[in-house]
Amino acid sequence: MIRAIVTDIEGTTSDIRFVHNVLFPYARERLPAFLNAQQYIEPVKTILDNLREEIAQPEATTADLLDTLVQFMDEDRKSTPLKALQGIIWRDGYVNGDFTGHLYPDVLPALEKWKAKGIDLYVYSSGSVAAQKLLFGYSDEGDITHLFSGYFDTLVGAKREVQSYRNIAEQLGVPPGQILFLSDIHQELDAAAQAGLRTIQLIRGDHDAASHHHQVPSFDHIKPEQIPS
Ligand SMILES: CSCCC(=O)C(=O)COP(=O)(O)O
Numbered sequence: 509m510i511r512a513i514v515t516d517i518e519g520t521t522s523d524i525r526f527v528h529n530v531l532f533p534y535a536r537e538r539l540p541a542f543l544n545a546q547q548y549i550e551p552v553k554t555i556l557d558n559l560r561e562e563i564a565q566p567e568a569t570t571a572d573l574l575d576t577l578v579q580f581m582d583e584d585r586k587s588t589p590l591k592a593l594q595g596i597i598w599r600d601g602y603v604n605g606d607f608t609g610h611l612y613p614d615v616l617p618a619l620e621k622w623k624a625k626g627i628d629l630y631v632y633s634s635g636s637v638a639a640q641k642l643l644f645g646y647s648d649e650g651d652i653t654h655l656f657s658g659y660f661d662t663l664v665g666a667k668r669e670v671q672s673y674r675n676i677a678e679q680l681g682v683p684p685g686q687i688l689f690l691s692d693i694h695q696e697l698d699a700a701a702q703a704g705l706r707t708i709q710l711i712r713g714d715h716d717a718a719s720h721h722h723q724v725p726s727f728d729h730i731k732p733e734q735i736p737s
């Protein structure tokens with residue numbers, strides 16, 4: 509019996525183009541002025557110190573760190589300090605109505621149905637927990653954060669690491685075999701499956717021939733009650 513569902517965001521609940529063509533450029537354009545204004549103010553001061561630690565350059569200037577962050581954005585590096593800074597910058601965009609968090613139309617009805625059946629819902633994304641709450645708090649369908657019982661980001665570990673899913677299961681207090689993880693990336697699903705979680709892959713675009721996971725085109729096709737124990 510599935511007792512908890514953990515969902516990825518990018519490519520799973522939300523279009524990858526929203527993240528890459530709207531969110532990422534919004535943060536990239538504002539990052540230099542943002543760092544200039546906020547570098548000595550919390551929480552940015554601590555986030556920058558965490559970045560210095562991550563790159564093992566304790567003496568790095570803010571200009572050095574900006575270069576590093578630009579390189580990380582070019583590489584789509586899932587660096588925790590970068591993700592924290594992006595999340596803070598995105599807040600203005602959501603609050604000012606510059607954009608809303610994209611949701612595929614099949615997502616909200618399915619989440620509501622699963623929740624009504626007593627399944628607890630969680631999010632796991634490389635985007636910071638603050639950024640996840642913004643996306644679902646200012647979504648195309650309004651504030652849907654009441655549906656989620658918790659959020660996980662890279663502080664629990666990287667998404668392709670088996671230990672991250674063990675950590676999530678431990679924090680949920682649910683046996684791994686009763687947790688269903690939804691993602692579009694088979695390497696993330698491989699790690700989750702190795703930790704004992706059940707997996708389903710969302711194929712929102714191109715077929716993934718290298719995957720061994722059950723594949724569906726949308727949340728409509730997911731029937732947690734039919735997953736055998
Ligand atoms: C919270 S939406 C932004 C997601 C994000 O920043 C990102 O890098 C996507 O990573 P994911 O692990 O969800 O593919």
Ligand SMILES: [Mg+2]
Pocket residue numbers: 516517518519520691692693
């Ligand atoms: Mg994804």
